[in-house]
Amino acid sequence: MNFTLHQLRVFTVIVQNKSITKAANELNMTQPAASIQLRNFQDQFDIPLSEVIGRQFYVTEFGKEIYQIAERILEQVNTIQYKTEAFKGLLSGKLKISVVSTGNYVMPFFLKGFLRMHPGVELVLDVSNKTQVIRDLEKNIVDFSLVTVSPRHLNIEEESIVDNKLVLVAAKDNPVDDKIKSKQFFKTTPLIFREEGSGTRFTMQQFFKEEQIEPKIKLELTSNEAIKQALIADIGVSIVALLSIKNELEQNELKIVPVKGLPLHSNWKLIWLKKKTLSPVAEAFLDYVRKEKENVYKTYFSWTDDY
Known part of the structure; x- marks a missing residue:
């Protein structure tokens, strides 16, 4: 041959x-x-x-x-190249990450400092739905995936990096009362939902199951951006990730409706295959995330503490 x-x-x-x-x-x-x-x-x-x-x-x-x-x-050929660069005091190679759509409000803030420290690193970032993100991880196409709900069928390692608060949101001028509401609110008010398989929807459904609530679904959309536009247009109300609506809150386009039991909490997690041999670039990024996640939170996400 x-x-x-x-x-x-x-x-x-x-x-x-x-x-x-x-x-x-x-x-x-x-x-x-x-x-x-x-x-x-x-x-x-x-x-x-x-x-x-x-x-x-x-x-x-x-x-x-x-x-x-x-x-x-x-992979071994790439490792030879990376090791050679490392002996020169440089870090180079590809860092491949798949991110669920809402995670796009999180991951760039962890990449910013790392890429500035290591300009020789080439980033391949794929933002997709949860099904595709998990498929990429399963096929070993990426180094890491960013999710809120870990796949049960894969043997993985994970690193929690940011708290994910989910809040009930409506258009600023929506007539829904701003006073604290009972959980029974969900039995009478139709909601805009994410598609099946979404991490946000999974967390919502767990909450409704625990509270024995059967919510009404008014509309089902396949992206967080689509839901935000529907909310701004006052088509309905929805439960969304607080991190994703910072600009809309500042621009007075959306408001948070207080309801007992909310916000819901999950965690943004960096996950990778347990048996995967991480490249020097992937190892360096994981080390950076572990060391800097508190500083990243304080710099970019501490505003969520007010909600």
């Missing part, structure tokens, strides 16, 4: 994307060039690595096994 590291890289990216065209775009290659590299890599084996049925790209069982080996080889 005489395959190259470049061929390994092209093959793994094609498998991850399940598309030669998408992989070529990610690798800044033309589609024909990526196809040639895949074919040259395939020529090293007597057993097919992939097949195209109709126009759909599929990886064979043998191809999946070769993909796993290729990933490990590329």
Whole structure:
């Protein structure tokens, strides 16, 4: 066999994307060039690595096994590069993190100082729904994921970094009474919900289950931003992460409605696969988070203590 590291890289990216065209775009290659590299890599084996049925790209069982080996080889090659840079007193390489959509109000404040300290680090940050975030972690595509609800089916390590307060919110001019309300409020007032699988929705449902409340669902939306716009438009009320509405509170567009039992509390957690060997960059970031999380909280999130 005489395959190259470049061929390994092209093959793994094609498998991850399940598309030669998408992989070529990610690798800044033309589609024909990526196809040639895949074919040259395939020529090293007597057993097919992939097949195209109709126009759909599929990886064979043998191809999946070769993909796993290729990933490990590329990780070791990257480790050689990182170790070389480390001996020069530099930290370089990729830091790959997947974040659920609301976590976008948290993660940048932990990345800011770390990236300034280590300008040689390249960040790959994917903001997506919880299902995709967990899938990326499960497939070992990322170093870390940021969530509020840990997946039960994965063997993971976790580091809590910030308290997540969930508050009942309405448009500033919504006629809902600002006086403290009973939990029975939820039995009569329709709510705007996040989609099934959302960490916010999970925490809400746990609360309603414990209080034996069957809330009314007025509307179901798939992103925190969509819910905020619906609230500002006074379509309804909702329970949202306090961290996500700082600007709207300051601009007097939304108000917090006090209800007994709220705010609800969960934690933003950095999670990673327990068996994963973290790269030097990932180890450095985890160490930074552990050392600096109190300072980050005081600098950027202490305003939440007033609510």
